[in-house]
Amino acid sequence: MFNKKYSFLSIARNALSHHENWQKTWNSPEPKKNYDAIIVGGGGHGLTTAYYLAKNHGINNIAVIEKGWIGGGNTGRNTTIIRSNYLWDQSAALYEHALKLWEGMSQELNYNVMFSQRGVLNVAHNLHDVRELKRRWHANRLNDIDCEWLDTKKVKEFCPIINTSPNIRYPVLGATLQRRAGTARHDAVAWGYARGADEMGVDIIQNCEVTGINVKNGNVTGIETTKGTISSNKIGIAAAGHTSVIANMAGIKLPLESKPLQALVSEPVKPVIDTVVMSNTIHAYVSQSDKGELVIGAGTDGYTSYTQRGGFNIVEDTLMAIVELFPIFSRMKMLRHWGGIVDICPDASPIISKTHINGLYFNCGWGTGGFKATPGSGWVFAHTIANDQAHELNAPFTINRFSSGELVDEHGAAAVAH
Amino acid sequence: MFLINCPYCGERDQAEFTCGGEAHIARPKNPPELSDEQWAEYLFLRKNEKGIHYERWNHEYGCRQWFNLARNTATDEILAAYKMGETPPKLKANIPATPSGEPSIGSGNLSTSKKDRF
Numbered sequence: 001m002f003n004k005k006y007s008f009l010s011i012a013r014n015a016l017s018h019h020e021n022w023q024k025t026w027n028s029p030e031p032k033k034n035y036d037a038i039i040v041g042g043g044g045h046g047l048t049t050a051y052y053l054a055k056n057h058g059i060n061n062i063a064v065i066e067k068g069w070i071g072g073g074n075t076g077r078n079t080t081i082i083r084s085n086y087l088w089d090q091s092a093a094l095y096e097h098a099l100k101l102w103e104g105m106s107q108e109l110n111y112n113v114m115f116s117q118r119g120v121l122n123v124a125h126n127l128h129d130v131r132e133l134k135r136r137w138h139a140n141r142l143n144d145i146d147c148e149w150l151d152t153k154k155v156k157e158f159c160p161i162i163n164t165s166p167n168i169r170y171p172v173l174g175a176t177l178q179r180r181a182g183t184a185r186h187d188a189v190a191w192g193y194a195r196g197a198d199e200m201g202v203d204i205i206q207n208c209e210v211t212g213i214n215v216k217n218g219n220v221t222g223i224e225t226t227k228g229t230i231s232s233n234k235i236g237i238a239a240a241g242h243t244s245v246i247a248n249m250a251g252i253k254l255p256l257e258s259k260p261l262q263a264l265v266s267e268p269v270k271p272v273i274d275t276v277v278m279s280n281t282i283h284a285y286v287s288q289s290d291k292g293e294l295v296i297g298a299g300t301d302g303y304t305s306y307t308q309r310g311g312f313n314i315v316e317d318t319l320m321a322i323v324e325l326f327p328i329f330s331r332m333k334m335l336r337h338w339g340g341i342v343d344i345c346p347d348a349s350p351i352i353s354k355t356h357i358n359g360l361y362f363n364c365g366w367g368t369g370g371f372k373a374t375p376g377s378g379w380v381f382a383h384t385i386a387n388d389q390a391h392e393l394n395a396p397f398t399i400n401r402f403s404s405g406e407l408v409d410e411h412g413a414a415a416v417a418h
Numbered sequence: 419m420f421l422i423n424c425p426y427c428g429e430r431d432q433a434e435f436t437c438g439g440e441a442h443i444a445r446p447k448n449p450p451e452l453s454d455e456q457w458a459e460y461l462f463l464r465k466n467e468k469g470i471h472y473e474r475w476n477h478e479y480g481c482r483q484w485f486n487l488a489r490n491t492a493t494d495e496i497l498a499a500y501k502m503g504e505t506p507p508k509l510k511a512n513i514p515a516t517p518s519g520e521p522s523i524g525s526g527n528l529s530t531s532k533k534d535r536f
Contacts, residue, residue: 067518209516209517209518209519210517210518211516239518242468242518244464244465244466244468245466245468245517245518246517246518248517249517253459253463253464253465254463254466255458255463255464256464256466257439257466258466258468258491302437303437303473304437304439304440304466304467304471304473305491305494306491306492307491307493307494311420311432311433313433343466346461346462402458402461402462402463403454403455403457403458
């Protein structure tokens with residue numbers, strides 16, 4: 001353990017060997033024939049599930065099956081915003097639980113995830129926005145979640161480069177501010193949890209695609225993969241955009257639509273914006289990474305697709321909005337642009353649930369905002385898998401809510417309408 | 419961005435159109451007799467196909483007509499456009515070799531090795 005721990009001493013020691021002898025962050029073993037639990041999907045949600053299954057529930061004989069590589073899916077494609085200012089009690093509890101885990105994550109994992117509580121502004125541009133955001137502000141305060149209302153003058157003080165002229169098409173009429181919200185280094189989260197899970201005996205299997213789910217008499221018995229059959233009577237699916245494809249293998253139809261969600265980064269510049277600004281009405285959000293790039297997110301493309309790109313018109317609309325709100329960015333050059341496939345639920349809330357097949361569990365439907373929930377999602381999903389029963393935090397997020405009608409409508413708090 | 423061949427106007431920029439989701443979901447004929455599960459199936463459950471997907475589109479900033487498209491969601495390739503009420507054409511497409519596989523062209527995901535592509 002001492003040898004593996006990252007510390008000032010370990011840096012000094014490895015400097016003596018020109019940093020050529022650092023241990024592997026995790027092993028990449030060949031899959032065993034049988035596991036106590038299999039997690040399909042090696043993104044943040046899958047890795048945290050494996051991590052908390054081992055840590056909180058003592059189940060160590062686990063495989064995480066990943067089609068690509070760790071940190072290559074939506075965990076490495078999102079705009080890294082973390083907040084918990086959701087409207088309804090059920091979501092507020094779930095996302096706030098995650099935010100509390102973020103606050104201790106780097107210490108717990110001995111891995112710097114660069115969690116930065118720089119605050120998130122949700123900007124209002126018209127009377128409806130003001131009413132909607134004030135409603136959410138009050139709802140947050142009733143749920144003990146920190147939230148403030150800033151008027152136009154205070155928004156300008158908090159984020160001086162924002163254009164508060166009353167003459168722009170969508171003037172800034174105010175904003176909510178969650179100071180404990182912020183950003184984190186997204187791939188570090190995947191790497192940190194992968195390392196933590198690996199240390200507790202979890203097998204992380206990359207470049208291995210699931211091609212079938214074996215079910216016998218209503219019980220799940222294992223999976224078929226490109227590396228052979230692996231058996232287990234507990235299988236958790238955390239496959240984001242490809243969840244419907246996996247569900248189809250078990251004959252399950254889900255209320256999901258997979259769509260491209262695009263993001264882009266600019267050339268790096270000196271620090272210019274030290275917070276996160278999000279706007280639902282004009283469809284854009286922006287923050288600045290530690291490297292100095294502006295990290296800009298757009299809305300989803302309006303059709304089902306698995307292509308991990310998206311239409312240029314979406315990028316154009318987003319940048320128009322950004323430039324109106326921040327004229328200072330008008331001559332910035334954009335360096336990179338990509339898409340990720342997000343699985344969207346009709347009520348913009350996730351599904352963390354058992355199914356009618358014993359031992360088969362789904363954690364999906366996080367849509368456009370799953371990154372912020374990464375640790376909390378794994379925590380409650382691990383509980384659901386270990387006990388075959390939902391944790392009180394994810395009890396409202398079952399598949400059954402679509403027939404019972406108890407939807408948790410969070411389209412407003414998704415912060416950018418998708 | 420891709421061009422869409424509107425059955426009424428011909429090829430136009432995709433930005434003129436909005437997608438209305440999966441096509442050929444018939445409204446139940448006997449609503450009062452439906453169970454909650456059957457309602458959920460009709461209202462919320464979707465095929466969300468990786469491969470050939472039949473969907474409704476509206477030429478919103480053009481003729482404003484609704485019509486159907488068959489599109490390969492693995493590549494965004496449009497395979498057919500046909501009018502409302504017509505039966506969906508039987509089509510062949512480059513569907514992925516494995517359920518979650520990636521195509522050699524038309525995908526933004528370059529993570530898979532060449533031999534895994536179709």
